[in-house]
Amino acid sequence: MKFLQAKTLLLTVLLCVGQSISLPAAAAKANNSYQPEPYVKLQHPDWIRNATIYEVNIRQYTEQGTFNAFAEHLPRLKRLGVDILWLMPIHPIGEKNRKGSIGSYYSVKDYRAVNPDFGTMDDFKALVEKAHDMGMYVILDWVANHSAWDNPLTESNPDWYSKDHNGNFQPTPWWDWSDIIDFDFDNPHMRQYMAESMEFWVKEANIDGYRADVAGFIPIDFWEHVRKKLDAIKPVFMLAEWESRDLHQHAFDMSYAWQLHDTLHEVAMGKKDASAIYNYFAKTLNAWDRDAIKMNFVDNHDKNSWEQTMYDRFGDYLPASIVLTATAEGMPLIYSGQEAGLDKVLAFFEKDLIVWKEDPIGDLYQTLFTLKHKNKALWNGNWGGAMIPVPNNASKSVISFVREQDIDKVFVVINFSDKEQSVSFEENIQLGDYRELFSQKPFTIKKDSRLQLPAFSYKVFVK
The missing domain is CATH 1.10.1220 (Arc Repressor Mutant)
Structure with a gap:
């Protein structure tokens, strides 16, 4: 014994x-079996700590619609403050049951090739290399849930696809996605092919991760397996087109803040007041781990193509909404053309050029991104400061909060109403000496300070 x-x-x-x-x-x-362990167990790549993200619509970006033509914009995007370039799918597009004359990016005909309309594999590699040389990173939009009807896999491996009650290939049920057909993720060989295809682009083109289309339609264990495989090659960044805590634990660094967009839209349309924004953060920040990063946005290809322009959706509330998405917890997104004041719906299945010009929206994003890069309070996940609400006397109109990390601090006050507000505060964490971001004027917040905020206006005090 x-x-x-x-x-x-x-x-x-x-x-x-x-x-x-x-x-x-x-x-x-x-x-102690109740000893808590971190909910988010994956390791974020270090380079996302203060990163911003930009969605690239190659087809509509230039008249040529190529990798090489887009590459000419990289210096401008670097000056704008962009860190991560998310390229919409770059693969050949199916022709069978195609929508429109040139089809959907998301109808993939070959997972290991590039769309010849965009250029060659060497052109794509050169784009990635140029982005890396400029300190930017590249992720690909990955469509794992479905393929084009004429993807060669339909002939070589028809058992890799789900079937309807008649035994025929089928689009995702209940959706009008007639140009694509669903994979069967119960098939281990299909899973292996898809995982190896994702490994291919990291090894072959040195990309830095993926944006996973309709990530929630696919079993989580597939994504967890893929994340391990990719991280074994190099540290990658994974964005889920979904909104679920569970996807963050072992698979994804970031997911969409769909509810934040919708809440801001409802406020802008007069359906809700600013207290709805407080309620959104009250639920999200208490229910989600802080290291589960949310992607904040006012526009993306889905919203622009199917729900009108950012101006239609937000009207006079647009600048205030942008300020919130760039200063709240999470990573801010710009969609192609926003910085140029994109004021039209881009056709999804046709050529439809973005009009490039100087615009105040671009200046606004550049100012906010410069602050995010420098001020640790606004950094992503646990690198940054938690949002701490600062109650005010106009809670149905004005949202106010502080974020603080190390010696850095930001106090944000935004008027989400169409009337001027005289605002006082009921906390003490906001007290101190600041410089207001947009006016660059020094400002001292005292216990009895009162701010006059015109309709739709905002102030970002920086310490």
């Missing part, structure tokens, strides 16, 4: 030494 006890103690000590944990700490952990 004594020999067995000694052997058990020795094994415990060796285990603890191997894991760099002291014996008392290991014993305490073993004796």
Whole structure:
């Protein structure tokens, strides 16, 4: 008995030494089954700590619609403050059951090739290399849920696809996606092919991760498997087109803040007041781990193509909404052309050029992105400061909060109403000396300070 006890103690000590944990700490952990562990267990790549993201619509970006033509815009995007370039799908597009004359990006005919309309594989590699040389990163939009009807896999591996009640290929049920057909993720060989295809682009073109289309339609264990495989090649960044905490635990760094967009839209349309924005953050910030990064936006290809322009959706509230998406917890997104005041719906299945020009929206984003890069309070996930609400006397019109990290601090006050507001505050965390971001004037916030905020206006105080 004594020999067995000694052997058990020795094994415990060796285990603890191997894991760099002291014996008392290991014993305490073993004796407390309720010891909390981090919900988000994946390791974010270090380069996303203060990153911004930009969605690239190659087809509509230039008259040529090529990788090489888009590459000419990289210096401008770098000056704008863009860090991550998310390219909408770059693969050949299916012709069978195609929508429009040139089809949907999301009808993939070949997962290991580039759309010849965009250029060659070497052109794409050169784009990635140029972005890397400028300190930017590139992720690809990945369509794992479905393919084009004429993808060669339909001939070589028809069993990899789901079937309807008649045994025929089928689009995703209940959606008007007639140009694509669904994969069957119960098939392990299909999973292997899809995972290896994702590995291919990281190895072959040195991309930095993926945006996963309709990520929630696909089993989480597939994404968790893929994340491990990709991270074994290089640290990657993964964005889920979905809104679910569970996707963050082992698979995704970031997911969409769909509800924030919709809440801001409802406020702009007069259906709700600013208290709805407080309610959104009250639920989200309490329910989600802070290291589960949300992507904040006022526009993207789905919203622009199917729900009108950012001006139609937000009207006079647009600048205020942009300020919130860039200063709240999360990573801000720009969609192609927003910085040029994109004021038209871009056709999704046809050529439809963005009109490039100088615009105040671009200046606004550049100012906000410069602040995000420099001020740790606005950094992403646990690198940045938590949002702390600052109650005010006009809570149905004005949202106010502080974020603070190390010596950096930001106090944000936004008037989400069509009337001027005289605002006082009921907290003390906001007190101090600041410089207002847009006017660059020094400002001291005191206990009895009162701010006059014109309709739709905002102030960002920086310390």
